[in-house]
Amino acid sequence: MHNNGIKALKGMGLAHQALRQDELRNLKGDIGIGHVRYSTMGASNLDHAQPVVMSTNYGDIALAHNGEIVNADHLRDELKKKGWAFATSSDSEIIIRLLANDISNTGDPARSIRNVMSLLNGSYSMTLMVDNRVFAIRDPYGMRPLCVGRTKEGYAAASESVVFDTLGGEFMRDVEPGELVELLPGEVKSIKTGLAKGRAHCMFEWVYIARADSCLDGRLVYDVRRKIGQRLAIEQPVEADVIVPVPDSGRSHSMGYAEKIGIPYSEGLMKNRYVERTFIMPDQTDRSTGVMLKLNPLKSVIKDKRIVLVDDSIVRGTTMRQIVQLVRNAGAKEVHVRVGSPPIRAPCYFGIDMKTRDQFAATGRTVEEIAKMLTADSLGYISIEGLVDAIGLNANDLCLGCLNGEYPLPVEGEKVRFQKKLDSFA
Helix, strand or coil, X not given: CECCECCCCCCCCXXXXXXXXXXXXXXXXXXXXXXXXXXXXXCCCHHHCCCEEEECCCCEEEEEEEEEECCHHHHXXXXXXXXXXXXXXXXXXXXXXXXXXXXXXXXXXXXXXXXXXXXXXXXXXXXXXXXXXXXXXXXXXXXXXXXXXECCCCEEEXXXXXXXXXXXXXXXXXXXXXXXEEECCCCEEEEECCCCCCCCEEHHHHHHHCCCCCEXXXXXXXXXXXXXXXXXXXXXCCCCCEEEXXXXXXXXXXXXXXXXXXXXXXXXXXXXXXXXXXXXXXCHHHHHHHHHHHEEECHHHHCCXXXXXXXXXXXXXXXXXXXXXXXXXXXXXXXXXXXXXXXXXXXXXXCCCCCCHHHCCCCCCCHHHHHHHHCCCEEEECCHHHHHHHHCXXXXXXXXXXXXXXXXXXXXXXXXXXXCCHHHCC
């Protein structure tokens, strides 16, 4: 943000590819927001890159949004009937257009943000620049993470606490579900919206998405993952020679598993640091190629050994199948797979790219059938109860929709958690 309004800088690819240093140095101003988009709604192209910027009679507005709005199509259709036009298929464009329209009427950004929040059904953590003010918002269930902290230059909001460690700053606290905060030069101002509806934190953040050194809702992710591995060892033991993590997301789980079961832990798969996470690659062909580029087996660790591969989760199964075959080709006597997440059986509608049931390895298959598909000698998942216990939150404070098909808020054609059956009424 500078005197002549908001300037947006965008690009495709990883952050270091999309944003050149000379361009960043030329950005002037005292406030700003940034975003790394993981596309789950709307095409993956530059038109959908964020922040989204819009000019209004109140001033310029910029939005960065993590999450997914379930009723986006309904809102878009209703607005089109009123003559509104949209340039993209992104749910974020709907949010910023609603906000721009409301601010033009109220002249009060905080009030307008609350008004727009009341229309949205879904998950979101957002940062907003409205003229020369910066706001951060978390959805009423707190599905997606958001926190605030202090840096040398002032106050900031981020999806993960590790940001403040990297900047040499100080993590202050998580933004509460349904809370709106304004970042001011000397304080973080909390504005209660009255929209909080309990809690439904996404379990997948602890299992896979978040960095291990981040703290989410009072829990260090690394510690949670070790506890998941320990519980997995109790529930799914196996006789083997070596515990091998699937790097990097399976490493903490593997350490916990090895500690509890008493089998040596070894880095049997070396990771190429120049290949990104395969799960977030938008195309399945890219994911498959990425596995072979990303991992190289250490034959001295694997050859003639009974190997336990420990990973955080299995979604489609294609990646794990390739890894099992990679380990077999390196001379493993047996390959057993242990997983720090229960079987994923239902779609995610709230910001993780798991959209249809037919893509899941667990759809229509028993655990034994999945093991056969993976070409593994055995397969074991942690239970839902074990996962909840390891995270350390009440099951009612977590979103477990992708595991049990029961969602914390209404999704067309799906069951809402705590929903009573019609035949339970007399």
